[in-house]
Amino acid sequence: EVFDVMVVGSCMTDLVSQAVRLPKPGETIHGHKFFIGFGGKGANQCVQAARLGAKTMMVGKVGKDFFGDNYIQNFKDSGVHTDFVGQTSEAATGAASIVVNDAGENAIVIVAGANMLLGSEELQEALPAISHAKVLVCQLEINPQTSLQALRMAQESKVKTIFNPSPAIPDLDPDFYRVSDVFCCNESEAELLTGSSVANVEEAYQASQELLKRGCGSVIITLGSQGCVVLKAQEFTPKHIPTAAVTAVDTTGAGDSFIGALAFYMAHYSTMPLEEMACRANHVAGVSVKVVGTQTSFPFKKHLPAELFSEQHISSN
Ligand code: RIB
Numbered sequence: 571e572v573f574d575v576m577v578v579g580s581c582m583t584d585l586v587s588q589a590v591r592l593p594k595p596g597e598t599i600h601g602h603k604f605f606i607g608f609g610g611k612g613a614n615q616c617v618q619a620a621r622l623g624a625k626t627m628m629v630g631k632v633g634k635d636f637f638g639d640n641y642i643q644n645f646k647d648s649g650v651h652t653d654f655v656g657q658t659s660e661a662a663t664g665a666a667s668i669v670v671n672d673a674g675e676n677a678i679v680i681v682a683g684a685n686m687l688l689g690s691e692e693l694q695e696a697l698p699a700i701s702h703a704k705v706l707v708c709q710l711e712i713n714p715q716t717s718l719q720a721l722r723m724a725q726e727s728k729v730k731t732i733f734n735p736s737p738a739i740p741d742l743d744p745d746f747y748r749v750s751d752v753f754c755c756n757e758s759e760a761e762l763l764t765g766s767s768v769a770n771v772e773e774a775y776q777a778s779q780e781l782l783k784r785g786c787g788s789v790i791i792t793l794g795s796q797g798c799v800v801l802k803a804q805e806f807t808p809k810h811i812p813t814a815a816v817t818a819v820d821t822t823g824a825g826d827s828f829i830g831a832l833a834f835y836m837a838h839y840s841t842m843p844l845e846e847m848a849c850r851a852n853h854v855a856g857v858s859v860k861v862v863g864t865q866t867s868f869p870f871k872k873h874l875p876a877e878l879f880s881e882q883h884i885s886s887n
């Protein structure tokens with residue numbers, strides 16, 4: 571069986587409170603809404619790819635608990651293959667405490683729990699599937715060495731790789747760059763990795779050039795309402811791909827929606843220019859920002875304009 575998109579990554583239960591603003595240290599404030607949702611960057615990216623029509627498989631670990639049982643059911647409901655989503659009694663299902671303010675901004679604390687117990691053994695079992703996939707996607711909410719090993723396995727089998735260094739760590743193993751066909755991060759992650767400010771398109775251009783030098787295939791830096799910057803290996807000039815203005819209700823998981831969409835396009839339209847894929851992924855992520863929640867806000871193919879699935883290019887680049 572050949573999968574379009576395989577994700578080796580995290581599953582988290584999102585515990586979300588909406589409040590006018592984010593609390594300060596030591597402060598208690600009233601929020602106006604609380605809900606529990608399915609999150610975790612890996613799972614989010616996988617579910618977004620599935621909603622666009624990709625045949626997807628998740629490799630991950632949840633706890634042998636109520637949240638873990640529910641999470642596996644959520645994958646099944648989303649059409650994601652779960653043969654390699656294990657359950658452990660050694661740790662609890664990962665959890666994310668999230669506060670979202672009225673501007674749609676958030677603050678998140680994650681406790682990775684079971685996610686950290688995903689290791690080489692599980693990767694070996696999944697290797698036949700990984701080596702036949704079209705695209706493999708990894709992030710940093712599991713043990714980084716597990717992500718690196720998965721990316722290496724994919725590269726050895728000529729499977730296209732997307733690496734999302736999120737949440738960013740300052741001492742990222744330099745091998746991550748060499749195993750990434752597309753290295754995709756947001757402005758704050760780019761800042762942490764390069765040590766320079768990434769507050770506008772011009773600075774994102776510079777950061778993309780610095781990241782590309784470290785050995786990845788292409789670099790994408792997402793810039794929220796400003797769209798993203800794309801720099802391809804064969805080219806020396808980065809391109810700015812703007813996105814349509816939207817009123818942000820909840821930006822949680824917008825980056826995951828972007829990456830899930832990118833993975834879908836890389837698998838289904840392998841000859842499409844990266845700028846065109848990024849332009850379409852901007853659009854998909856823009857839809858997610860207008861709706862509350864993480865996976866709950868990710869759009870399905872049937873609710874998106876047909877031009878996002880056509881062979882005709884919509885980007886002006
Ligand atoms: O990127 C958004 C995700 O980050 C949330 O779903 C939360 O689980 C955290 O992992």
Ligand code: NA
Binds near residue numbers: 824863
């Ligand atoms: Na959202």
